[in-house]
Every structure is written in C-alpha cells, then in structure tokens.
Amino acid sequence: MTKLSVNINKFATLRNARGGNNPNIVKVTQDVQRFGANGVTVHPRPDERHIRYQDVLDIAPLIYTEFNIEGYPDKRWLDLVLRVKPTQATLVPDAPNVLTSNAGWNVSENSVFLKEIVDTLQREGIRVSIFVETDLKNIEKVAEIGAKRIELYTEPYARQYAENPQKAVEPYIKAAELAKNIGLEVNAGHDLSLENLAFLKRNIPFLAEVSIGHALICDALYVGLENTIQLYLRQLE
Ligand SMILES: CC(=O)[C@@H](O)[C@H](O)COP(=O)(O)O
Numbered sequence: 001m002t003k004l005s006v007n008i009n010k011f012a013t014l015r016n017a018r019g020g021n022n023p024n025i026v027k028v029t030q031d032v033q034r035f036g037a038n039g040v041t042v043h044p045r046p047d048e049r050h051i052r053y054q055d056v057l058d059i060a061p062l063i064y065t066e067f068n069i070e071g072y073p074d075k076r077w078l079d080l081v082l083r084v085k086p087t088q089a090t091l092v093p094d095a096p097n098v099l100t101s102n103a104g105w106n107v108s109e110n111s112v113f114l115k116e117i118v119d120t121l122q123r124e125g126i127r128v129s130i131f132v133e134t135d136l137k138n139i140e141k142v143a144e145i146g147a148k149r150i151e152l153y154t155e156p157y158a159r160q161y162a163e164n165p166q167k168a169v170e171p172y173i174k175a176a177e178l179a180k181n182i183g184l185e186v187n188a189g190h191d192l193s194l195e196n197l198a199f200l201k202r203n204i205p206f207l208a209e210v211s212i213g214h215a216l217i218c219d220a221l222y223v224g225l226e227n228t229i230q231l232y233l234r235q236l237e
C-alpha cells in the first residue's frame with residue numbers, strides 16, 4: 001500500500017492571506033484524515049509564510065494517521081520536531097529564501113551534518129527520510145548515514161511527464177529499485193497530481209508514501225476536498 005499524506009501548507013497560505021482563521025488549520029487536519037488521507041504533511045519554513053510553528057504544535061495531538069514534518073534542519077526546526085515527535089521527519093536542503101523546494105541533498109557533501117541529525121531524531125523514535133534526486137551514488141550514501149527512507153524529488157518527473165512519461169519515470173524506477181535493494185524505503189513528492197500519480201505508482205509499486213499538496217488543493221477548489229482525496233487514493237490502488 002502506498003500512503004497518501006496530504007500536505008496542508010497551502011491551506012495555511014490561504015488563511016494567512018486575510019490574517020484571520022479561515023480556513024481553520026485544526027479543522028483541515030481533522031477533515032483530511034476523516035476523508036481518508038493516510039497522513040498529514042507540513043513544511044514549516046523560517047518565514048512562516050504558510051504553516052506556522054504554532055500550527056504544528058496545535059495540530060500534532062489531532063493526528064492519528066502519520067505525521068510528516070518536512071524542512072531544513074536548523075535549530076528551530078529541530079527543536080520543534082523533537083518536541084512534537086512526528087512519525088517521520090523529512091530533511092530538505094532548502095535555503096530560507098526559496099519559493100518552494102527545488103533540489104535534493106548532496107548527501108556526500110553534507111554527510112557529517114546529516115548523520116548527526118539522523119541519529120538525534122531516530123534515537124527519539126522519529127523515522128528520518130532524506131529528500132533526494134535520482135543520482136544512484138547519492139542514494140547509496142543515504143544508507144551509509146543510517147536514514148530509513150528517501151523521498152524522491154518528483155518535480156523533474158512531473159515536468160517531463162506530459163512530453164514523454166516513460167522517459168520521465170525511467171530514472172525514478174532505477175533510483176527506487178536501488179534504494180529498495182539497499183534496504184531503504186521510498187517516498188515521493190513534489191508536483192505530483194491526478195495527471196501523473198497513477199503512472200508513477202504503476203512503475204514503482206512499492207512506494208511507501210506520497211506527499212501531495214499544491215495540485216491536490218487546486219483540485220479541491222473544483223470538486224471539494226473529500227472527493228479530491230478519494231480521487232488521489234484511487235490513483236494509488
Ligand atoms: C519537500 C517538498 O517538496 C515539499 O515540502 C514542498 O516543497 C512543499 O513546500 P511548499 O508548500 O513551501 O511549496
């Protein structure tokens with residue numbers, strides 16, 4: 001089974017646009033789970049332009065599915081994750097000013113830094129996933145630093161999909177197969193959508209989890225959140 005973790009950042013973007021509490025992030029958290037999502041993802045950024053650190057504390061007790069906190073592991077983010085103890089922490093190499101995530105880790109260059117964080121989090125029972133591209137040597141390094149999972153950064157897949165789906169997915173199949181063979185579980189995320197998700201799942205049937213925000217929330221504007229979550233779950237059957 002591939003779990004669907006709904007990234008709720010964009011609900012917070014909408015809420016923040018008016019400075020009030022609509023949509024209510026606590027209610028959104030309850031509803032995405034009630035509508036069938038297998039997890040909730042948040043990606044707090046230093047400027048708190050969407051999900052805020054306080055939101056993460058507020059929603060944590062309400063999450064009975066899998067809670068995935070993504071982000072760059074600076075001290076503030078690490079303190080939050082250690083306080084909340086989510087199911088999973090996904091380490092993402094984003095600089096503070098990026099519009100959205102735009103690259104995976106160079107694990108070799110950051111191995112000492114990453115290993116220390118992986119050890120700290122996993123000692124507390126938090127599964128660690130490392131956000132990476134499809135470079136095979138880089139994925140081998142993830143196993144060496146002791147993390148349990150990778151999240152494949154799927155923006156390049158999504159971009160190429162319309163033109164040539166098979167060519168787009170090929171490096172992801174190779175990367176996922178290698179990861180599986182060396183004992184890593186495989187997540188995927190970024191720009192996954194109703195258009196490209198089923199094909200990815202068909203080609204990598206052992207995907208453990210996909211985290212989806214932007215496209216899912218855009219679809220929900222048209223067909224509603226409950227219908228949309230059901231549609232995404234169907235792509236993963
Ligand atoms: C790591 C990743 O791909 C997602 O967390 C994505 O970056 C969402 O972040 P934004 O909602 O800030 O675009």
Ligand SMILES: NCC(=O)COP(=O)(O)O
Binds near residue numbers: 215
């Ligand atoms: N890890 C990817 C994620 O949480 C959502 O990315 P996107 O669907 O908003 O591009």
